[in-house]
Amino acid sequence: MVTLRKITLENRREMFGLEVAEDQRRFVASNLSSVASCYVLAVNGGSPLPFVIYADEQIVGFVMIVYGITGYELPRIAEKNYCILRLMIGAQYQNKGYGREALERILEYIRTFPAGPAQYCWISYEADNLVAKKLYESFGFRDNGEIAENEPITVLKL
Numbered sequence: 001m002v003t004l005r006k007i008t009l010e011n012r013r014e015m016f017g018l019e020v021a022e023d024q025r026r027f028v029a030s031n032l033s034s035v036a037s038c039y040v041l042a043v044n045g046g047s048p049l050p051f052v053i054y055a056d057e058q059i060v061g062f063v064m065i066v067y068g069i070t071g072y073e074l075p076r077i078a079e080k081n082y083c084i085l086r087l088m089i090g091a092q093y094q095n096k097g098y099g100r101e102a103l104e105r106i107l108e109y110i111r112t113f114p115a116g117p118a119q120y121c122w123i124s125y126e127a128d129n130l131v132a133k134k135l136y137e138s139f140g141f142r143d144n145g146e147i148a149e150n151e152p153i154t155v156l157k158l
């Protein structure tokens with residue numbers, strides 16, 4: 001069973017050590033860089049919600065959700081909505097169903113509106129990231145026609 005757990009002193013090193021495959025590196029920042037971004041957002045009034053993804057007791061991935069981010073080159077949908085800014089499953093754990101189950105947990109969590117009310121969840125992705133695009137579409141995400149930093153924006157009504 002896949003669960004989302006907070007970053008702790010015990011799990012952080014293993015989470016930082018997780019990597020995607022080399023040809024996927026352009027799709028997602030390293031977990032170390034993402035956690036640094038969480039800090040910068042948090043001290044500038046943002047609401048980063050980072051989690052370690054577990055499959056039973058095994059650490060398999062990382063997700064960073066943000067609410068209503070401001071201050072970047074952002075799509076209009078960003079205001080007062082949730083964004084799955086980073087999602088990764090370690091290369092050795094991919095294609096086993098963990099990404100799909102993690103996305104179920106992530107959306108369940110977002111639908112509790114932990115950082116504030118919202119109508120939408122949005123994700124930006126590289127247009128040729130077909131595995132991610134197909135995964136998101138299977139949950140009902142649809143491109144809204146916006147492009148941010150050369151990436152299409154896909155949106156789900158919460």
Ligand SMILES: CC(C)(COP(=O)(O)OP(=O)(O)OC[C@H]1O[C@@H](n2cnc3c(N)ncnc32)[C@H](O)[C@@H]1OP(=O)(O)O)[C@@H](O)C(=O)NCCC(=O)NCCS
Pocket residue numbers: 020024027028087088089090093094095096097098099100101123124125126129131132135
């Ligand atoms: C996208 C990602 C999180 C999916 O995680 P995952 O654990 O591999 O996904 P799952 O095993 O749950 O599979 C989800 C679907 O993708 C398909 N899939 C997964 N890896 C695949 C691959 N290498 N090639 C083709 N299809 C693949 C699965 O068959 C499954 O399809 P189905 O549900 O229709 O049968 C993972 O591939 C990843 O970390 N990629 C690199 C980082 C990234 O692109 N993040 C998203 C940024 S927007």
